Amino acid sequence: MRDSLRQKAVEVCDKKIAQKGDNVGISFYAFFKNKNDTPEILMEAARWWIETHRLDHFEKAVKIKSMIEKGE
Template sequence: MRESLRQKIIQVCHKKIDQKGDNVGVSFYAFFANKNDDPELLMEAATWWIQTHQLDHFEKARKIIDMVEAGR
């Protein structure tokens, strides 16, 4: 996964945790605007989320941060 996407995921997850608490869930859609202006990046995130890690639609933001920071 490219570094810019990793940083975006971490930033969005921290923001969600700050807003709603440590138990907040996120979907990979949370990292993108409501329009598909970068389909390649969206597919990269979807592949990492769905195909590589077989995550549920919503996962805890803290879990996603830990996975991304660990380089998984």
């Protein structure tokens, strides 16, 4: 996953955790605007989430943040 996407994902996780606590769930769609203006980056996130890690549609934001920070 490219660095800019990793940074954005961590920012989104931090924001969601701050708003709703450690049990908040997210999907990779949370990293994007409603308008799909960067399909290649969306697919990169989808591959990381679905193909590489076989994650459920919703996962805990703390789990995703931890995985990203570890470089998984």
